[in-house]
Amino acid sequence: xxxxxxKPSREGNRYWIVQDSLIQRCLIQSCLMTTxxxxxxxxxxxxxxxxxxxxxxxxxxxxNSGRWGVLVQTQAPTGQRRNLVNLNASxxxxxxxxxxxxxxxxxxxxxxADYRIQTLATGNSIGPNLATLRIxxxxxxxxxxxxxxxxxxxxxxxxxxxxEQLIGDETYFQGPTINPxxxxxxxxxxxxxxxxxxxxxxxxxxxTLFPQQVGQPLRVQWEDDxxxxxxxxxxxSRTVGRTASExxxxxxxGSRIVIDAALRIGSDPELVGIAxxxxxxxxxxxxxxxxxxxxxxxxxxxxxxxxVAPPGEIPLASVSSPPLSxxxxxxxxxxxxxxxxxxxxxxxxxxxxxxxxxxxxGVSVLKTTLTTLGVNANRYNLVDGSGLSRGNRVSPExxxxxxxxxxxxxxxxxxxxxxxxxxxxGTLKNRFRGTSAQGIVFAKTGTISGAVSLSGxxxxxxxxxxxxxxxxxSSTAPSTVRQAIDEVVVTLTQLTDCNPR
Numbered sequence: 001x002x003x004x005x006x007k008p009s010r011e012g013n014r015y016w017i018v019q020d021s022l023i024q025r026c027l028i029q030s031c032l033m034t035t036x037x038x039x040x041x042x043x044x045x046x047x048x049x050x051x052x053x054x055x056x057x058x059x060x061x062x063x064n065s066g067r068w069g070v071l072v073q074t075q076a077p078t079g080q081r082r083n084l085v086n087l088n089a090s091x092x093x094x095x096x097x098x099x100x101x102x103x104x105x106x107x108x109x110x111x112x113a114d115y116r117i118q119t120l121a122t123g124n125s126i127g128p129n130l131a132t133l134r135i136x137x138x139x140x141x142x143x144x145x146x147x148x149x150x151x152x153x154x155x156x157x158x159x160x161x162x163x164e165q166l167i168g169d170e171t172y173f174q175g176p177t178i179n180p181x182x183x184x185x186x187x188x189x190x191x192x193x194x195x196x197x198x199x200x201x202x203x204x205x206x207x208t209l210f211p212q213q214v215g216q217p218l219r220v221q222w223e224d225d226x227x228x229x230x231x232x233x234x235x236x237s238r239t240v241g242r243t244a245s246e247x248x249x250x251x252x253x254g255s256r257i258v259i260d261a262a263l264r265i266g267s268d269p270e271l272v273g274i275a276x277x278x279x280x281x282x283x284x285x286x287x288x289x290x291x292x293x294x295x296x297x298x299x300x301x302x303x304x305x306x307x308v309a310p311p312g313e314i315p316l317a318s319v320s321s322p323p324l325s326x327x328x329x330x331x332x333x334x335x336x337x338x339x340x341x342x343x344x345x346x347x348x349x350x351x352x353x354x355x356x357x358x359x360x361x362g363v364s365v366l367k368t369t370l371t372t373l374g375v376n377a378n379r380y381n382l383v384d385g386s387g388l389s390r391g392n393r394v395s396p397e398x399x400x401x402x403x404x405x406x407x408x409x410x411x412x413x414x415x416x417x418x419x420x421x422x423x424x425x426g427t428l429k430n431r432f433r434g435t436s437a438q439g440i441v442f443a444k445t446g447t448i449s450g451a452v453s454l455s456g457x458x459x460x461x462x463x464x465x466x467x468x469x470x471x472x473x474s475s476t477a478p479s480t481v482r483q484a485i486d487e488v489v490v491t492l493t494q495l496t497d498c499n500p501r
Contacts, residue, residue: 046462047491048498049084056085059487060472063480067473069093071396072492075407075457075465078374084466084495089400090379092393093471096446097335098453099387099394102380104328104418105402106366107343108411109373110350116320117327117346119143119198121151122313128161133298133316134309135287136169137198137280138349140321141342142330144201145224145286147319152290154317163291166301168284170197171308173345175357177279181389188252190273192388195341198303200283202338205231206273209248211239211263218263226289230255237261248272280305325414332418332444333426337386344385359384373405387446396469399455403467407457416442419456422489431486436461436493443468443489450474452481454489463495 047055052072060068071089074082117140123130135151137143177194178187186192193203206223218237222228232255240246240262248261250272263270276282280303288301321327331339347369348361355361362385367377379398383391406415420426423438427445432438443456455469470488475481 046496046498047494048496050498052491052495053085053087055491056488057087059484059491060087063472063475063484064477067091067093069396069471070469070488071400072466072468073400073404075404075467077408078404081404085468089397089469090395092380092395093453093473094390094448094451095380095387095392095394095399095471096448096451096453097387098399098444098446098455098469098471099382099385099392100331100335100340100446101399101402101444101455102366102370102375102382102394103340103344103347103385104331105373105406105415106369107324107347108328108406108415109409110347110365110369111324113323113325113411113414115324116322117142117342118318118320119147119151120315121155121317122309123160123316124313126158126314126316128159129164130160130162131164132167132313133160133163133165134167134169134313135198135284136172136309137196137283138172139195139197139199139342139345141195141199141202141336141339142321142327143199143283143319145226145290148200148283148287148290150319151287151317152294152296155291155296156294158316160296160316163296163298164300166284166288166291166298168198168280168287168301168303169309170280170303170305172197172349173358174355175359179341179359179384179389181383181391183390186388188275190250190275191337193275193338194279195338195345196280198280198283199338199342200279200286201276202336203276203279203282204273204338205257205276206271207250207257207259209237209259209261209263209270209272211265211267211269214239214241214265218259218261220259221269226286232256234258237263239263239265241265250274252277325418328415328418333420335427335445337388340386341384370402370405373402375401375405388448390448390451394471396455396471399469399471400467403455403457403469407467416457419444431482432490435486435490437486437490440493441489446471447478447482450476452478452485454485458489458492460493460495463497466492466495468492 069088069091072085120136122134124132177196190204208221210219216239217235237259248270251258252274288298344362345358347365348358350365353361371377380394383389419442420428422428422432422441440459443454446453451473453471458466470485472481
């Protein structure tokens, strides 16, 4: 993400959400306390494989949860893997953001690391006066106002001076733009935006809140100042003392953005955001304004959602996303829901289906792709690409099979580097610091209400590399669950071959 676009704007309630890196500062503090507990615990000199199963079960029994699944294997080709822990590994549970492992692995395998998503501008002629200028989206989640400006510059260089009709074409994706399996209370938040073919700035209005003196309102900074005229900002925030509780909420009410937040004096700024309603129209309006500012007159503008462009239009300009390798990094490191959903829909365009539902097509292509890698399709069922839906079901077995399969491919290192590193980067930056896990665990986090997960790779210093998945559901204390998961992972890093041959 560009810095933390998908920051959830509320704490508590459902906002133990998929976007783990963006959980409120109070959760980060909880993670730091967990790390402190781990770091100050008596060091275990070694853990023998024979002891591992009992130690893992002993840790998990302390959790007030009746549902968990754990699978730990040695990293190896099919037929050479050894199960070190297998607790309900085939049980399908809510994966939260661990669903992104399946999405990003399938995207890398099917599309390739160098794949880029294009945004095109076409016209009925080469100018200078165009009857029609069409901007065609293909679902680039990384498209920014700066890239729209690059399109405008290319059109200027082509000598375009006047446009009768500007058309925003988002026919590339079919079906709902907002996943119907998402909870209604998530809709409208910056982590649960519409995913359409013409996305801009991740379809969110982002605001940064800066604490001032105690009692004063927070200073609000718009990420894109050109958004300011379209909204009325109601600032109900305040700066509080160093020991007071913190919160950071942004809500949309018609054309009003209401900020209800409290940040401690001297604390770091906080990013909040809201989903943009009618994002295709938002992009077209922005593009039209940029064209006008550059001296290209636009007489009218419209958004086309169903009608395909007529043949014979001439390519005039284009911009591309970063390569897929960078999109994967953003998706996994920052647990970016918007990127994950865009990748799922991009997968859905690979089978030339006429189903009219690109989400379903994406799930179908994902399953086909992972099946060819040896992942058992009967061990998971996805309804979205990010893990935000509580309707997703994935087993630790499916996640480990996916990670094992990717580890055998030429792109293994690229994929591994896309995952957060314990104590160092992404959503694991504030976890495992000062423990034996720091720097040697590469794993995807996951958190929504009642579901916490962690899956990835471990390179113990005194044991062969491991692949693991831990999914825990039906818990009302996510910080306690997270601490237990971290204890298990630290134990895994201390594995030692106690009977060397």
